Amino acid sequence: MAAGLPYGRAEAENGQRVSLNAFDRRFVRRHSAATSKLAFHLNAVHISKVQDVNVQTERTEDYKAPTEETARSRIKKALGPVAVVGVVIAKFFANLKFVLLPLLKFLPILLKSGGTMLLMIWVYTQIWGWQFALGFVLLLLVHETGHLIVAKKFGLKVGAPVFIPFMGAFIALKEAPRNAWMEACVGIGGPLLGSLGALVCNALGEFFAAPIFIALAWFGYFLNLFNLTPVGMLDGGRIVTALSRWLWLPGFALLIWFGWKYPNFIIWLIVLLSLPRIYSLFRKRTEEEQRYFEVTPSQRCVMSVLYFGLIAILLFGMHVAQQDLNKYGVRSHGHGHDVIVQ
Ligand SMILES: [Zn+2]
Numbered sequence: 228m229a230a231g232l233p234y235g236r237a238e239a240e241n242g243q244r245v246s247l248n249a250f251d252r253r254f255v256r257r258h259s260a261a262t263s264k265l266a267f268h269l270n271a272v273h274i275s276k277v278q279d280v281n282v283q284t285e286r287t288e289d290y291k292a293p294t295e296e297t298a299r300s301r302i303k304k305a306l307g308p309v310a311v312v313g314v315v316i317a318k319f320f321a322n323l324k325f326v327l328l329p330l331l332k333f334l335p336i337l338l339k340s341g342g343t344m345l346l347m348i349w350v351y352t353q354i355w356g357w358q359f360a361l362g363f364v365l366l367l368l369v370h371e372t373g374h375l376i377v378a379k380k381f382g383l384k385v386g387a388p389v390f391i392p393f394m395g396a397f398i399a400l401k402e403a404p405r406n407a408w409m410e411a412c413v414g415i416g417g418p419l420l421g422s423l424g425a426l427v428c429n430a431l432g433e434f435f436a437a438p439i440f441i442a443l444a445w446f447g448y449f450l451n452l453f454n455l456t457p458v459g460m461l462d463g464g465r466i467v468t469a470l471s472r473w474l475w476l477p478g479f480a481l482l483i484w485f486g487w488k489y490p491n492f493i494i495w496l497i498v499l500l501s502l503p504r505i506y507s508l509f510r511k512r513t514e515e516e517q518r519y520f521e522v523t524p525s526q527r528c529v530m531s532v533l534y535f536g537l538i539a540i541l542l543f544g545m546h547v548a549q550q551d552l553n554k555y556g557v558r559s560h561g562h563g564h565d566v567i568v569q
Contacts, residue, residue, distance in 0.1 A: 373420025414465030445548040459501035
């Protein structure tokens with residue numbers, strides 16, 4: 228086919244000009260669309276264009292034998308619905324593109340987050356079996372998602388959750404909160420959603436009379452409660468900074484008691500890391516630091532209700548779950564202190 232000929236015409240080998248029939252036109256068009264960058268999207272538009280061309284073709288094309296024409300129109304009629312379905316499918320894929328492209332962009336994050344998550348599930352599976360390990364890691368994910376949602380609401384740049392066996396999970400804030408209120412909100416987002424996750428677990432356990440869910444719920448309550456300890460880089464430490472720095476002192480004492488009662492490397496690490504922060508909280512603040520810690524009375528009130536309310540709910544939840552587990556004859560050995568969530 229020689230290039231530069233007007234659309235719809237081709238030169239035969241003997242130099243005679245011939246008309247392209249409808250099929251050829253469709254073929255040519257489809258090809259031109261396929262080579263375009265926007266092939267996917269164009270296809271949807273394209274098919275309806277081809278149909279327009281067909282209508283024109285029927286009027287202008289040289290007259291063909293009636294039998295052939297009826298056969299063709301019959302095929303066309305039969306193919307009509309196919310074309311419609313084709314358009315719908317093409318449109319669906321065109322829309323899917325808007326879902327798939329961002330997904331591809333976040334693939335490295337998914338791999339990092341998902342990879343460390345799978346590793347953690349695998350490690351805990353060796354200890355507890357896969358069902359408990361899976362449930363436990365999912366509860367951690369729910370907790371981290373709580374932080375993530377609030378941080379995003381404030382427009383803070385955050386990394387995807389990363390899971391470290393025996394340590395817990397964390398999200399990296401790539402941007403520091405601009406004030407104590409923001410920090411407290413991001414801090415309480417995790418325990419709030421995490422506690423809700425544990426509550427759902429508890430409800431499932433009651434509904435299906437499945438002790439594994441209740442055991443998971445107990446762990447969920449415990450972990451979220453532990454993280455509310457008002458000290459250091461624990462969620463509680465971030466939250467009470469907006470309430471009163473004095474709350475750090477009982478928190479610190481509680482942590483030392485905890486570390487003494489359930490000797491654990493990570494707890495002592497938190498104690499150590501909290502020391503400089505405690506010092507900095509009680510020394511004289513610069514004006515800029517002062518501004519950072521400014522919280523309105525209503526904000527202080529909201530955060531206090533959330534914080535102390537959540538602690539009360541979690542204590543109650545642990546108590547109820549424990550009683551349920553006793554009923555099932557499951558005894559808690561307090562593995563919880565092996566794991567710290569942030
Ligand atoms: Zn947390």
